[in-house]
Amino acid sequence: MSTDSKPRKTGGKSQKKPAAGKPAVTPSPARRRELLATAAEVFAAHGYSATTVRRIADEAGLLAGSLYYHFDSKESMLDEILSTFLDELWAGYDAVLAAGLGPRETIEALVTESFREIDRHRAAVAIYQNESRQLAARPRFGYLADSQRKFEKAWLGTLERGVAEGVFRPELDVRLTYRFVRDTVWVAASWYRPGGHHGPEEIARQYLSMVLDGIAVRD
Amino acid sequence: MSTDSKPRKTGGKSQKKPAAGKPAVTPSPARRRELLATAAEVFAAHGYSATTVRRIADEAGLLAGSLYYHFDSKESMLDEILSTFLDELWAGYDAVLAAGLGPRETIEALVTESFREIDRHRAAVAIYQNESRQLAARPRFGYLADSQRKFEKAWLGTLERGVAEGVFRPELDVRLTYRFVRDTVWVAASWYRPGGHHGPEEIARQYLSMVLDGIAVRD
Amino acid sequence: MSTDSKPRKTGGKSQKKPAAGKPAVTPSPARRRELLATAAEVFAAHGYSATTVRRIADEAGLLAGSLYYHFDSKESMLDEILSTFLDELWAGYDAVLAAGLGPRETIEALVTESFREIDRHRAAVAIYQNESRQLAARPRFGYLADSQRKFEKAWLGTLERGVAEGVFRPELDVRLTYRFVRDTVWVAASWYRPGGHHGPEEIARQYLSMVLDGIAVRD
Amino acid sequence: MSTDSKPRKTGGKSQKKPAAGKPAVTPSPARRRELLATAAEVFAAHGYSATTVRRIADEAGLLAGSLYYHFDSKESMLDEILSTFLDELWAGYDAVLAAGLGPRETIEALVTESFREIDRHRAAVAIYQNESRQLAARPRFGYLADSQRKFEKAWLGTLERGVAEGVFRPELDVRLTYRFVRDTVWVAASWYRPGGHHGPEEIARQYLSMVLDGIAVRD
DNA sequence: CATGAATGAGTCTTCATTCAT
DNA sequence: CATGAATGAAGACTCATTCAT
Numbered sequence: 072m073s074t075d076s077k078p079r080k081t082g083g084k085s086q087k088k089p090a091a092g093k094p095a096v097t098p099s100p101a102r103r104r105e106l107l108a109t110a111a112e113v114f115a116a117h118g119y120s121a122t123t124v125r126r127i128a129d130e131a132g133l134l135a136g137s138l139y140y141h142f143d144s145k146e147s148m149l150d151e152i153l154s155t156f157l158d159e160l161w162a163g164y165d166a167v168l169a170a171g172l173g174p175r176e177t178i179e180a181l182v183t184e185s186f187r188e189i190d191r192h193r194a195a196v197a198i199y200q201n202e203s204r205q206l207a208a209r210p211r212f213g214y215l216a217d218s219q220r221k222f223e224k225a226w227l228g229t230l231e232r233g234v235a236e237g238v239f240r241p242e243l244d245v246r247l248t249y250r251f252v253r254d255t256v257w258v259a260a261s262w263y264r265p266g267g268h269h270g271p272e273e274i275a276r277q278y279l280s281m282v283l284d285g286i287a288v289r290d
Numbered sequence: 291m292s293t294d295s296k297p298r299k300t301g302g303k304s305q306k307k308p309a310a311g312k313p314a315v316t317p318s319p320a321r322r323r324e325l326l327a328t329a330a331e332v333f334a335a336h337g338y339s340a341t342t343v344r345r346i347a348d349e350a351g352l353l354a355g356s357l358y359y360h361f362d363s364k365e366s367m368l369d370e371i372l373s374t375f376l377d378e379l380w381a382g383y384d385a386v387l388a389a390g391l392g393p394r395e396t397i398e399a400l401v402t403e404s405f406r407e408i409d410r411h412r413a414a415v416a417i418y419q420n421e422s423r424q425l426a427a428r429p430r431f432g433y434l435a436d437s438q439r440k441f442e443k444a445w446l447g448t449l450e451r452g453v454a455e456g457v458f459r460p461e462l463d464v465r466l467t468y469r470f471v472r473d474t475v476w477v478a479a480s481w482y483r484p485g486g487h488h489g490p491e492e493i494a495r496q497y498l499s500m501v502l503d504g505i506a507v508r509d
Numbered sequence: 510m511s512t513d514s515k516p517r518k519t520g521g522k523s524q525k526k527p528a529a530g531k532p533a534v535t536p537s538p539a540r541r542r543e544l545l546a547t548a549a550e551v552f553a554a555h556g557y558s559a560t561t562v563r564r565i566a567d568e569a570g571l572l573a574g575s576l577y578y579h580f581d582s583k584e585s586m587l588d589e590i591l592s593t594f595l596d597e598l599w600a601g602y603d604a605v606l607a608a609g610l611g612p613r614e615t616i617e618a619l620v621t622e623s624f625r626e627i628d629r630h631r632a633a634v635a636i637y638q639n640e641s642r643q644l645a646a647r648p649r650f651g652y653l654a655d656s657q658r659k660f661e662k663a664w665l666g667t668l669e670r671g672v673a674e675g676v677f678r679p680e681l682d683v684r685l686t687y688r689f690v691r692d693t694v695w696v697a698a699s700w701y702r703p704g705g706h707h708g709p710e711e712i713a714r715q716y717l718s719m720v721l722d723g724i725a726v727r728d
Numbered sequence: 729m730s731t732d733s734k735p736r737k738t739g740g741k742s743q744k745k746p747a748a749g750k751p752a753v754t755p756s757p758a759r760r761r762e763l764l765a766t767a768a769e770v771f772a773a774h775g776y777s778a779t780t781v782r783r784i785a786d787e788a789g790l791l792a793g794s795l796y797y798h799f800d801s802k803e804s805m806l807d808e809i810l811s812t813f814l815d816e817l818w819a820g821y822d823a824v825l826a827a828g829l830g831p832r833e834t835i836e837a838l839v840t841e842s843f844r845e846i847d848r849h850r851a852a853v854a855i856y857q858n859e860s861r862q863l864a865a866r867p868r869f870g871y872l873a874d875s876q877r878k879f880e881k882a883w884l885g886t887l888e889r890g891v892a893e894g895v896f897r898p899e900l901d902v903r904l905t906y907r908f909v910r911d912t913v914w915v916a917a918s919w920y921r922p923g924g925h926h927g928p929e930e931i932a933r934q935y936l937s938m939v940l941d942g943i944a945v946r947d
Numbered sequence: 948c949a950t951g952a953a954t955g956a957g958t959c960t961t962c963a964t965t966c967a968t
Numbered sequence: 969c970a971t972g973a974a975t976g977a978a979g980a981c982t983c984a985t986t987c988a989t
Binding site: 534561562563569574576577582 | 980
């Protein structure tokens with residue numbers, strides 16, 4: 072995978088000093104994942120800064136202070152949620168982009184992949200949607216800005232290629248189109264519920280039909 | 291309920307001491323508007339709950355405490371920003387809906403009107419976008435839920451009418467389409483900058499072209 | 510004055526952004542000084558890290574949170590207490606060192622000046638005594654290390670000059686003597702009470718008599 | 729009370745379950761001593777209240793919770809460190825005081841003994857120096873106050889005897905002298921490093937020379 | 948109208964301590 | 969004996985809000 076969003080410490084939290092003896096790194100990625108999932112839901116539902124650590128703890132069934140056994144801070148939870156999500160997202164995207172498809176097929180694949188990610192990381196996507204602009208400015212979350220740049224390059228490039236190859240309408244404002252397409256895909260995280268009427272692939276299909284061919288009946 | 295998002299006290303807030311025969315102070319509505327505009331920008335930029343009253347005051351050039359001469363609370367600023375915006379929005383929407391246009395023309399008019407609102411109330415739209423879900427649940431902001439319902443009815447109804455009249459494709463999942471259209475329109479507030487390349491009408495046109503006819507070249 | 514312990518913001522606390530308007534810097538150095546005096550007493554009595562902000566606030570007659578209107582943090586109070594003290598100390602020391610006295614007279618003047626400082630800044634001296642070693646390592650308190658170096662140079666230099674000029678015993682281990690003298694002077698802050706039996710000058714005289722001529726009767 | 733700073737449970741701490749006929753666990757006193765030595769270093773370096781149990785554990789190579797197998801509490805570690813030190817100190821002091829020496833020789837012997845203790849219990853002395861004032865007020869550490877009283881009696885008595893016998897200068901303020909002497913001796917713990925340039929006896933000799941005969945050349 | 952100062956509730960975080968395994 | 973995970977109390981700090989001047 073090319074663009075890891077960031078290098079993360081595998082497992083335990085930061086230990087101040089390995090010092091003299093043995094105190095090994097704390098494993099138990101299972102509990103960690105559980106807690107992160109809970110935190111992600113709460114962040115997604117109420118917004119990061121409106122979410123209290125105590126709320127997360129309540130939801131997870133422990134006391135607020137106990138979260139700090141597993142995480143350094145509220146922010147580090149957010150960080151881990153987002154970076155984990157982006158790592159997986161880019162694994163999928165990079166595979167699509169490396170497949171050598173035509174513009175239309177690439178768009179289709181990217182959209183489908185996006186809805187799949189929404190299906191699996193609904194909360195993380197919602198958080199990303201709501202918080203990334205403010206976060207991207209801070210050094211710790213610099214990888215968000217990186218990701219955004221890569222993202223734009225991938226979509227914009229594909230759209231331009233499509234126009235050049237005559238697959239997409241020539242009068243398209245690609246930049247504008249890119250924004251429309253990007254936003255509509257991701258904003259779906261705010262209403263999508265896994266296990267609902269439509270699976271991600273079905274939603275992708277409907278969405279692609281609209282974007283590619285429009286909703287109007289052809290004259 | 292007709293159109294007003296909520297009944298608001300016209301003019302200033304309650305005077306502290308109307309008793310002792312003093313001439314009623316006239317809290318300049320101009321200053322009030324200025325301050326609300328500043329607050330809206332900050333809310334939009336950083337999120338409501340991450341915005342401190344002091345930040346707003348700094349930006350406005352006074353001290354935090356002084357804001358309380360003009361407003362009851364941080365929440366009441368938010369309230370006034372959102373309700374003012376919604377009042378104007380519905381004035382426009384209602385005019386469109388009352389015009390008796392066909393489905394396609396109605397959609398076109400609503401979209402155009404929406405981008406005009408974004409042009410004039412960018413900050414308010416951004417705030418609405420980010421905060422309305424959580425706010426709608428609270429009694430004070432019940433008008434947000436009302437508005438949302440009216441909104442859905444207007445769009446969904448138009449889409450359904452369009453399908454029924456054979457103007458829109460019959461296989462359309464209108465509910466899904468509604469969500470896509472709605473989100474894409476409003477999410478534009480997050481990147482739109484008044485006075486930029488494209489005016490609201492131009493953006494609306496591009497957007498409508500995509501939604502109605504798709505981006506793909508017709509075979 | 511040559512070695513300012515550190516440049517300090519005169520008056521108000523740090524303001525994040527002067528931003529648009531007028532919000533002037535908060536003056537009122539009086540209240541500030543009061544609060545710092547209280548804080549210094551408590552720090553001196555219980556140690557910095559064992560002192561709670563609430564304790565200081567209780568002693569000062571306000572609520573813990575209110576201290577943050579005047580100071581950025583508990584640490585910044587400590588900082589201001591120490592740097593203010595060191596500024597004054599060095600004003601006195603530098604005057605002595607610039608006076609061109611002989612070694613014995615310089616020692617006498619430094620000791621006397623030191624006890625005067627203890628008389629006026631008892632709490633600050635006690636804090637300095639207890640906390641400076643740990644603090645000096647941290648960047649913010651780098652001036653403590655600077656001061657210590659200057660201090661050593663002044664005393665050690667004078668002692669060496671005295672030995673060279675035949676005023677002090679030739680077999681003296683000056684480094685060891687320096688430490689003894691330095692510690693004994695400053696540790697007096699732990700029992701000294703202003704307004705007690707002996708004024709600072711009297712204590713200095715007794716102390717100098719011991720250090721210079723010993724406590725034993727001459728044979 | 730004779731010399732024991734406090735009556736301590738000999739051997740380990742109270743067993744959790746002496747009931748069910750299990751062979752009494754033998755908590756190795758060696759490990760205990762190791763851990764106390766580590767704790768003492770950390771307490772001395774950072775101050776008691778600024779030291780976290782976790783820090784001690786890190787330094788000792790185990791986890792924070794594991795320390796509680798060996799000790800009841802952080803405070804009990806401090807207690808044991810200080811009382812062990814004082815027991816040994818008083819063993820030495822009592823021997824000196826019982827030897828029937830003259831005032832000057834007694835002072836010499838006490839000073840020498842003190843520097844020997846610093847040599848062997850540097851960390852404990854440093855802790856004592858920094859924390860005893862606050863601790864002495866608490867019941868559990870009442871022995872610190874006792875010790876201080878005994879200490880004062882021994883030194884003050886010897887100084888007074890010396891003045892009475894014409895060995896020390898008659899104009900001496902013995903109380904002030906006592907404080908100077910006491911402080912200078914013990915504060916040495918803050919810079920003394922075992923195995924350095926001077927052994928404890930050498931330092932004692934230099935120090936006694938200064939205190940008894942002064943640093944100035946006799947005219 | 949605005950300021951300066953304060954309140955008080957609440958937030959994140961730390962840390963000594965406990966305990967089942 | 970030690971670990972991993974938790975508790976719960978307390979600590980530093982923030983912030984919306986109030987109010988006398």
